[in-house]
Amino acid sequence: MKILVCITHVPDTTSKVNFTDNNTKFDSIGVQYIIGPYDDYALARAIELKEATGASVTAINVGLAETEPTIRKALAIGADDAIRVNSEPTDSFFVASQIAAHAQGFDLILMGRESIDYNSGVVHSLVGEMLGLPSFSPVMKLEIEGTTVKMSREIEGGKEILEAKLPLVAGCQEPIAEWKIPNMRGIMSARTKPLKVVDAVAVESTVKSQKFQLPAPKGAVKMVSADNVGELVSLLKNEAKVL
Amino acid sequence: MSSIVFVESADGKVKKTSLEAVAFAHAMGGAVTAVAMGAVDSSDLESIGKYGATKVLHAADARLNQGIAKAYSAVLIQAISQENADHLILAGSSLGTPVAALVSIALKASLATNVVELPNTSSGFVVKRSIYTGKAFSYVELTAAKKVLVIKKNAAELKEVGSSVSVTAFNPALSDTDFNAKILSTEKATGEVLLPEAEIVVSGGRGLKGPEHWGLIEDLAKSLHAATGCSKPVSDLGWRPHHEHVGQTGIKVAPQLYIAVGISGAIQHLAGVNSSKFIVVINKDPDAPFFKAADYGIVGDAFEVLPKLTAAVKAAK
Ligand SMILES: Cc1cc2nc3c(=O)[nH]c(=O)nc-3n(C[C@H](O)[C@H](O)[C@H](O)COP(=O)(O)OP(=O)(O)OC[C@H]3O[C@@H](n4cnc5c(N)ncnc54)[C@H](O)[C@@H]3O)c2cc1C
Ligand SMILES: Nc1ncnc2c1ncn2[C@@H]1O[C@H](COP(=O)(O)O)[C@@H](O)[C@H]1O
Numbered sequence: 065m066k067i068l069v070c071i072t073h074v075p076d077t078t079s080k081v082n083f084t085d086n087n088t089k090f091d092s093i094g095v096q097y098i099i100g101p102y103d104d105y106a107l108a109r110a111i112e113l114k115e116a117t118g119a120s121v122t123a124i125n126v127g128l129a130e131t132e133p134t135i136r137k138a139l140a141i142g143a144d145d146a147i148r149v150n151s152e153p154t155d156s157f158f159v160a161s162q163i164a165a166h167a168q169g170f171d172l173i174l175m176g177r178e179s180i181d182y183n184s185g186v187v188h189s190l191v192g193e194m195l196g197l198p199s200f201s202p203v204m205k206l207e208i209e210g211t212t213v214k215m216s217r218e219i220e221g222g223k224e225i226l227e228a229k230l231p232l233v234a235g236c237q238e239p240i241a242e243w244k245i246p247n248m249r250g251i252m253s254a255r256t257k258p259l260k261v262v263d264a265v266a267v268e269s270t271v272k273s274q275k276f277q278l279p280a281p282k283g284a285v286k287m288v289s290a291d292n293v294g295e296l297v298s299l300l301k302n303e304a305k306v307l
Numbered sequence: 308m309s310s311i312v313f314v315e316s317a318d319g320k321v322k323k324t325s326l327e328a329v330a331f332a333h334a335m336g337g338a339v340t341a342v343a344m345g346a347v348d349s350s351d352l353e354s355i356g357k358y359g360a361t362k363v364l365h366a367a368d369a370r371l372n373q374g375i376a377k378a379y380s381a382v383l384i385q386a387i388s389q390e391n392a393d394h395l396i397l398a399g400s401s402l403g404t405p406v407a408a409l410v411s412i413a414l415k416a417s418l419a420t421n422v423v424e425l426p427n428t429s430s431g432f433v434v435k436r437s438i439y440t441g442k443a444f445s446y447v448e449l450t451a452a453k454k455v456l457v458i459k460k461n462a463a464e465l466k467e468v469g470s471s472v473s474v475t476a477f478n479p480a481l482s483d484t485d486f487n488a489k490i491l492s493t494e495k496a497t498g499e500v501l502l503p504e505a506e507i508v509v510s511g512g513r514g515l516k517g518p519e520h521w522g523l524i525e526d527l528a529k530s531l532h533a534a535t536g537c538s539k540p541v542s543d544l545g546w547r548p549h550h551e552h553v554g555q556t557g558i559k560v561a562p563q564l565y566i567a568v569g570i571s572g573a574i575q576h577l578a579g580v581n582s583s584k585f586i587v588v589i590n591k592d593p594d595a596p597f598f599k600a601a602d603y604g605i606v607g608d609a610f611e612v613l614p615k616l617t618a619a620v621k622a623a624k
């Protein structure tokens with residue numbers, strides 16, 4: 065079995081978000097980059113399947129050269145090889161088109177439920193549709209028996225147990241697997257594992273980013289005494305008008 | 308200009324988030340046609356008109372009783388073609404978002420998810436999206452002739468602008484390959500307020516000390532007709548089910564009121580709640596970071612404050 069795992073290179077979840085160049089560029093000064101947390105679940109499940117069935121795992125990222133340390137980390141965690149599509153990931157359709165161009169021949173394509181920068185939550189659906197494959201997200205459990213994949217998918221207020229046939233695309237989230245931390249041997253071997261850099265395929269994008277904006281700053285918190293919770297109720301009722 | 312709105316339902320009832328999508332489409336202007344799938348109560352279907360739909364198409368095929376994104380997208384693609392619609396509007400959800408993506412490919416449409424405001428059409432067609440898990444916004448221009456917008460909760464005000472409308476049966480052609488998955492079962496909290504759609508959320512963190520104390524959270528939630536949520540460690544420890552975990556790696560909520568009890572306010576938790584209109588924090592540590600993100604705060608012991616607050620809410624009714 066061949067598994068493709070799509071990983072993003074994103075600011076660490078504790079990062080403060082700022083923009084430069086007249087609010088048109090993310091300010092990466094002082095920001096630590098990580099594998100997207102949901103992509104990390106996808107990768108962890110792929111490695112589990114590799115260990116259980118001898119599957120091969122290829123990692124793919126659409127990004128410029130700065131993403132390579134993140135891709136190497138995926139190799140250190142256990143991916144066998146990797147592809148970097150050398151291009152700025154401008155919008156979901158563009159990214160999905162790049163991934164689809166390299167996804168032929170894979171039995172299982174795993175992604176995160178969403179990237180934590182763009183938060184589109186659609187690249188898995190787009191790639192699936194581009195390849196004519198079913199896609200499911202957010203998948204919390206994924207077991208393979210022959211060509212049948214049994215999944216549990218989160219729905220509003222609960223979950224749904226479903227079955228579909230390989231090949232397919234899944235957007236993953238916990239508790240599909242436990243995040244894996246690379247060990248020393250993994251880190252050493254990652255240096256020599258193949259990382260192929262390819263050019264982007266031409267795509268006409270119909271979504272154009274204009275500018276970014278930070279939310280308006282929050283006003284000061286109004287404190288209420290623990291001995292007077294009635295005051296909180298009346299503030300919520302009369303001032304905030306939410307009760 | 309005209310829009311199709313995908314109207315989701317659960318247990319025969321149209322979802323409120325979908326009515327918001329109808330209100331959003333109405334506010335954009337032009338004719339609004341709502342499309343509903345599977346078994347839905349007829350009175351609910353008719354009342355979609357009150358929120359601005361001028362027409363309701365009902366695809367009652369029993370195979371659509373289960374939410375399979377591929378089949379739903381096939382229905383919507385045919386509805387868009389029949390009505391010659393320019394836009395498809397959907398509420399973001401575990402079904403709406405994938406359906407939007409599939410339709411966008413088939414129609415070569417511009418797709419934007421997490422839309423928080425009405426589009427600005429003064430020059431081009433520009434939408435505002437929430438990104439970086441609520442920490443920022445981006446403005447994107449959609450340039451394709453057809454547009455698919457997935458809206459975030461509270462992107463439109465839900466108000467009655469029309470009256471009931473008649474419902475037309477819609478019988479699109481569906482092939483077996485459109486049903487590309489078999490749903491074996493669903494497990495869903497019933498009769499309770501669903502977390503992603505709730506107007507008020509009461510969440511507990513590790514400060515609650517253990518699952519045996521969740522009655523305190525539930526009592527307050529019940530008195531407010533609220534959903535209950537929790538922090539990640541609480542679901543990791545198995546005190547509460549996974550689908551209640553709020554934050555960067557869990558559910559993102561956008562209620563009118565979010566009440567956080569015994570939650571420190573780590574940035575990953577805040578990422579899931581920063582779209583809330585008002586935030587109340589109850590924590591025994593006056594330096595808990597959550598107070599910086601709060602509108603109202605109480606420094607105190609959850610075990611003392613919660614029963615008093617529940618009583619005060621009941622008394623105020
Ligand atoms: C990649 C990543 C993703 C993450 N995603 C999420 C996420 O999605 N959601 C999430 O919640 N966390 C997430 N976390 C974890 C997050 O960093 C925090 O560890 C977590 O939110 C802390 O949970 P807590 O506030 O319940 O517990 P704690 O940090 O232990 O805080 C408990 C709070 O309770 C207060 N308290 C104690 N006793 C009482 C009492 N009797 N009365 C009142 N207050 C009391 C304390 O003062 C303290 O502030 C993530 C972490 C990482 C690294
Ligand atoms: N630039 C990228 N390179 C590789 N995979 C990506 C990229 N962007 C998104 N993905 C994958 O698509 C998933 C969903 O992303 P999104 O639709 O942006 O929320 C992510 O969790 C990744 O698995």
